[in-house]
Amino acid sequence: MKIWIVKTPVEGANKGVAMIQQTLKDCHEQVVFGLATGGTPQTLYRLLSASQLDFSRCIAINLDEYVGLDQENPQSYAYYMNRHLFSKKPFQQTFIPNGMNRNATVETQRYDQILDRYPIDLQILGLGQNGHIGFNEPGTPFESTTHEVQLTESTIAANARFFAQSTDVPRSAYSMGIKSIMAAKQIIIMAYGKAKAAAVKKLVLGPVTTAVPASILQQHPNVTLIVDEAAADQIK
Numbered sequence: 001m002k003i004w005i006v007k008t009p010v011e012g013a014n015k016g017v018a019m020i021q022q023t024l025k026d027c028h029e030q031v032v033f034g035l036a037t038g039g040t041p042q043t044l045y046r047l048l049s050a051s052q053l054d055f056s057r058c059i060a061i062n063l064d065e066y067v068g069l070d071q072e073n074p075q076s077y078a079y080y081m082n083r084h085l086f087s088k089k090p091f092q093q094t095f096i097p098n099g100m101n102r103n104a105t106v107e108t109q110r111y112d113q114i115l116d117r118y119p120i121d122l123q124i125l126g127l128g129q130n131g132h133i134g135f136n137e138p139g140t141p142f143e144s145t146t147h148e149v150q151l152t153e154s155t156i157a158a159n160a161r162f163f164a165q166s167t168d169v170p171r172s173a174y175s176m177g178i179k180s181i182m183a184a185k186q187i188i189i190m191a192y193g194k195a196k197a198a199a200v201k202k203l204v205l206g207p208v209t210t211a212v213p214a215s216i217l218q219q220h221p222n223v224t225l226i227v228d229e230a231a232a233d234q235i236k
């Protein structure tokens with residue numbers, strides 16, 4: 001795992017932009033990006049939106065979506081992606097789980113077919129305080145594919161800041177599985193702030209265990225971790 005300790009999230013996002021630019025240069029055909037939402041990648045998306053990069057030959061496949069929120073709901077991840085990136089940088093095609101499909105079997109199979117059809121070249125990840133990646137909460141099997149997740153209290157509390165009140169946070173989500181994340185050719189995982197320090201330590205130095213989903217990234221051949229000083233506090 002390559003580790004970049006940066007001074008600010010802007011410096012980290014610039015590093016991410018450079019790596020995305022390199023991926024676009026290296027792949028002459030269609031490029032498939034796996035994308036995350038949440039607070040962490042917002043600066044990256046802002047810089048990408050302001051850049052000269054062209055994503056018209058790119059496919060975007062998002063990690064996850066809340067069950068029960070449609071794309072018009074400002075808290076949905078579909079809305080987030082349109083707001084922060086897709087409205088400014090058109091992609092050839094974008095995919096995100098359909099939170100309005102209450103048939104989890106149908107929806108998760110549909111998403112796995114998309115992932116089979118478009119292998120991910122570069123996956124962008126954030127890191128949950130409890131070590132989750134995507135919405136793969138502690139205990140999720142490493143072999144998991146797309147599935148419906150019951151969100152933990154820790155994740156609901158962490159995400160409540162995006163909602164009027166914590167009771168508004170949906171209790172479940174559809175998430176790409178850990179197996180699909182690990183199938184990406186290259187992964188960038190970013191984490192900023194002291195609230196992420198313990199999870200970063202377990203990701204980098206801890207045993208590889210389903211109790212810390214991100215720890216499996218130690219076994220991926222091409223991962224770059226971008227962290228600020230506060231998040232890197234326990235690995236220095």
Ligand code: F6R
Pocket residue numbers: 035036037038039040041063064125126127128129132133134135
């Ligand atoms: C979001 C996602 C989550 C977040 C993680 C960190 O699509 O998959 O794993 O990346 O919860 O969230 P932030 O960046 O808000 O701290």
